[in-house]
Amino acid sequence: MSNQILDEELRDCFQELSNVAVGRAADLLARLLNTFVIMPIPVVNLLERAELSMALSSIEDAESVSAVCQGFTGSKIAGEALLIFNDASFTDMAELTHYTGEITKQIELELLMDISNILIGACLKGLAEQLDVRFSQGQPYLLGQHLNISELLKKNTTTWQRLLTIEIPYKLEGHQVNCDLLLLFTEDSLPVLRNKVSYLME
Structure with missing residues (x-):
């Protein structure tokens, strides 16, 4: 069977796996913030590195964005x-977390890290359980604050040429809270993921 066919199966299978993982993360976020999370539909793609910016469909029109990056690895899968x-x-996020002081850059960073820990951790755990692997997560770090998308992606020094990407756009009902969670799996991880998919499809 060709890699192209396997990659199509990989994408379709990860669409289903992502739906389950996203539901768990959305439920956790909704309970922690006591608000309704509009259930996102994950978008799974196999992209060349140069196409990554086009994957960020839900926030591509944003004039200014901030981002946190966190690596993960396990069972010969990395990303x-x-x-x-x-x-x-940020204003609405501070309100949801009952913060009433001045929203400084440091407070924004704390909000970013808090939400990152929730969403990244829950999504990775949901995927790992379904794939029967365990991911170790690195320390999250600030990729940039108040940049446009093109500037932000230049700061990401990822050198992988081909990626399995899972884009998860989150929105909170009644609030101006929009964020994109993007999970990037390295090209070297694709053979392992194909084998996992083949096993799940048996």
Whole structure:
């Protein structure tokens, strides 16, 4: 069977796996913030590195964004997660977390890290359980604050040429909170993921 056919199966299978993982993360976020999370539909693609910016469909019009990056690895699968916030989100996010002081850059960073830990951790756990693997997560770090998308992606020094991407756009009902969670799996991970998919499809 050709890699192209396997890649199509990989994408379709990961669409189903992602739906389950996203539901868990959305439920956790909704309970923590006591608000309704509009259930996102994950978008799974196999992309060339140059096409990555086009994957960020839900926030491509944002004038200014901030992002946190976190690497993960396990069972010969490696990748990184990017959580990208529309900067208009911070006022509402502070309100949802009952913060009433001045929203400084440091407070924005804390909000970014808190939400990143919730969404990245829950999504990776949901995927790992279905794939029967365990991911170790690296320390999250700030990729950039108050940049446009093109500037942000230049700061991501990922050198992988081909990626399996899972884009998960989150929105909170009644609030100006928009963020994109982007899970990027390395090209070297694709053979392992294909084998996992083949096993799941048996």
